[in-house]
Amino acid sequence: MFNPISSHVVVNNTKLHYYRTGGDKPPLVLAHGITDDGMCWAPVAEVFANDFDVVMLDARGHGKSDAPEDGYTLQNLGAELAGVAQALKLNQPIILGHSMGAITALVAAGLYPSMPRAILLEDPPPFWMSPEATSRNADFKVGFVAWVNAIKRKTRGELLSECQNQNPAWSEAEFEPWVNSKQRVSPKVTALIDPADMTSIDLPNLFKKITCPALFISAETNRGAASREKDIAQLKTYIPHMQVNHIADAGHSIRREQFVKYLESTQNFLKGLQHGH
Numbered sequence: 001m002f003n004p005i006s007s008h009v010v011v012n013n014t015k016l017h018y019y020r021t022g023g024d025k026p027p028l029v030l031a032h033g034i035t036d037d038g039m040c041w042a043p044v045a046e047v048f049a050n051d052f053d054v055v056m057l058d059a060r061g062h063g064k065s066d067a068p069e070d071g072y073t074l075q076n077l078g079a080e081l082a083g084v085a086q087a088l089k090l091n092q093p094i095i096l097g098h099s100m101g102a103i104t105a106l107v108a109a110g111l112y113p114s115m116p117r118a119i120l121l122e123d124p125p126p127f128w129m130s131p132e133a134t135s136r137n138a139d140f141k142v143g144f145v146a147w148v149n150a151i152k153r154k155t156r157g158e159l160l161s162e163c164q165n166q167n168p169a170w171s172e173a174e175f176e177p178w179v180n181s182k183q184r185v186s187p188k189v190t191a192l193i194d195p196a197d198m199t200s201i202d203l204p205n206l207f208k209k210i211t212c213p214a215l216f217i218s219a220e221t222n223r224g225a226a227s228r229e230k231d232i233a234q235l236k237t238y239i240p241h242m243q244v245n246h247i248a249d250a251g252h253s254i255r256r257e258q259f260v261k262y263l264e265s266t267q268n269f270l271k272g273l274q275h276g277h
Contacts, residue, residue, distance in 0.1 A: 002042055002045070002046040002049075004019040004020050004021045004022075004045070004049075004054070004056065005019065005020050005021075005022060006018075006019055006064075007020065008064070008065070009083075009084055009087040009088065011079075011080050011083030011084055011087060012071075012076060012079060012080055012083060013068075014060050014065070014066045014068055014071070014080065015065060015066040016057065016058065016059075016060065016065045016066070016080060016083075016084055017038070017057075017058040017063055017064035017065045018038060018055050018056060018057045018058065018084060018088075019038045019039060019045075019055070019056040020053065020054065020055045020056070020088075021045060021049040021052075021053060021054040021055075022053055023049075023053050024053075025051060025052050025053045026051075026052055026053065026093075026094065026117070027052065027053045027055060027085070027088075027090035027091065027092075027093035027094070028048055028052035028053065028054050028055070028093060028094045028095075028096065029055045029057060029081065029084070029085060029090065029093045029094070029095045029096070030044070030045060030054060030055065030056045030057065030096050030097070030101070031057055031059070031081060031095060031096070031097035031098070031100075031101025031102070031104045031105055032056075032057075032058075032059065032062065032097075032098060032099075032100070032101045032181075033098045033099030033100045033101055033102075033253075034062075034099060034100040034189055034192055034193070035062070035148065035151075035181060035182060035185045035189065036062070036098070036177075036178070036181045037058045037059075037062045037063030037064075037177075037180070037181040037184060037185070038056030038057055038058045038063055039056065039063070039177040039180060039181070040174075040177045040178060040181050041054075041056045042056075042173065042177055043171065043173045043174060043255075043259065044096075044255055044262075044263070047263060051270075052094070053090075055084070055085075055088065055090065055093070057081060057084055059077060059080070059081075059100070059101070059104070059189075060072065060076065060077075060080060060189075061185065061186040061188050061189040061192075062181070062184070062185050062186070062189060063181065063184050063185075064184065067186035067188050067189075068188075069188070070188075070191075072188060072189060072191035072192045072195065072196075073195050073196055073197040073201075074103065074104075074107050074127070074195045074197055074198060074201055074203075075107065075111070075197050075201055077100070077103070077104040077107060077108075077192075078104055078106075078107030078108040078110070078111050078112075079108075079111065081095070081104050081105070081108045082108050082111065082112045082115055085115065092114075092115065092116065092117040093115075093116060093117060094116065094117045094118045094119075094120070094270065094273070095108065095109070095116050095118075095119045095120070096119075096120040096122070096266065097119070097120070097121060097122065097124070098122040098123070098253070098254075098255070099122065099123060099124060099125060099226065099252065100124075100125070100192060101122075102121035102122055102123065102124035103124045103125060103127055105119040105120070105121060106119065106121065106124065106203075106206075106207060106210070107201070107203075107206065109210045109212055109214070110203075110206035110207050110208075110209045110210050111206070111209075113209050113210060113211045113212070114211075116212045117212060117213075117273065118212050118213040118214065118215070118269075118270075118273055119210070119212060119213075119214050119215070120214075120215045120217065120266055120269060121214065121215065121216045121217060122217045122254050122255060122262075123217065123218060123219055123225050123226050123227055123252050123254055124216075124226065124227060125226040125227070126226065126227045126228070126231035126234075126235070127195075127198055127203060128203040128204055128207060128231075128234060128235055128238065129231050129234060138194075140193065141190070141193045141194050144190060144193050145187075145190045145193075148185070148187050148189075148190050149187060151182045152187060156179055156183065159179045159182055159183070160175060160176075160179050163175055163178055163179060167253075167256065167257075169256070169257045169258075170253075170256045170257070171256075171259060174256050204238055207235065207238040207239055208238050208239075210238075210239050213241065213243075213269075213272075213273060214239050214241065214242040214243065215242070215243045215244075215245060215265075215266070215269045216232055216235065216236075216242055216243070216244045216245070217245050217247060217254055217262065217265055217266070218232055218244060218245070218246045218247070219246070219247055219250040219251055219252065219254045219257075220248065220249065220250060220251060223249075223250065223251030223252075223257075224251035224252045225250075225251055225252050225254075226252055232244055243269065245265045245269070247261050247262060247265060250262075
C-alpha cells in the first residue's frame with residue numbers, strides 16, 4: 001500500500017503541504033498541473049519511491065496548501081518549490097513537473113540554476129511564446145474559469161463519472177486522486193492561467209540561465225497537448241542542451257494516457273544522469 005507521510009512547511013508566509021516517501025535516496029520533487037495536487041502523482045510516485053525520496057508538493061491554492069488571496073505568479077511558484085526543497089534539506093533534487101508544474105520547474109531552475117540536479121517537463125504550456133500565447137489565452141481563460149466554477153458545484157459522484165467517461169485510457173488508480181484534487185482546489189488558482197508576472201519575469205532570459213540537464217516530454221497537439229513543435233523548438237533555443245522525447249497517442253496528461261511509455265521515457269533519462277550524461 002502506497003502510504004507517504006503528509007506534512008507541511010511554511011515558505012513565503014504560505015503553508016505548503018507535501019507528501020513524502022522518504023528514505024536515504026536521491027530526492028525527486030513532483031510538481032503537479034493546475035487544479036491537480038500532490039496525490040495526483042501517486043501512481044508515478046509509487047514506482048519512483050523504490051529509487052528516490054519522492055516529495056509530492058501541493059502548490060499554493062491546491063490540495064492541502066494555503067490559498068492566499070493573491071500571489072499566484074510564476075515567480076512565487078518557482079521560489080516556493082525551491083523554498084520547500086531548502087526547508088526539507090533536499091540536496092540537488094530532480095524536479096519532474098506536469099503542465100503548470102513543468103513551468104514551475106523551468107522557473108525554479110532559471111531562478112536557482114545550482115538547485116536542481118535535473119528537470120523533466122511533461123507538456124508545459126508555452127508561456128515563453130508571448131505575446132502570441134497571451135492573446136491565445138484570453139478565450140481559454142474564460143472557459144477555464146467557468147470550468148473551475150462548475151467543478152466546485154459538482155458532487156463527488158458527478159466528478160468521478162465525468163472523469164471516467166472523458167478519460168477511458170486512464171487507469172483506475174488515477175480517478176480518485178483527480179476527484180479529490182478538484183474538491184480541494186481553490187478557484188483563486190485560475191489567476192495562474194495568465195500570471196501577473198508572465199511578461200515582467202522575462203522567461204526567455206530566465207530560461208537561458210538553466211544549466212542542469214533537461215528533458216521535454218511532448219505529446220500530440222491534436223489530442224490536446226499544450227506545446228506544439230514550434231513552441232518546443234523555441235524553448236530549445238534558450239536551453240540548447242534540452243532533450244525532447246515525443247510520446248505518441250497521448251494528449252496533455254501524458255503519464256495518465258501512456259503510463260508505460262512515460263515511465264520508460266523518464267527512467268531512461270534518469271539512468272542517463274547516473275552515468276553522468
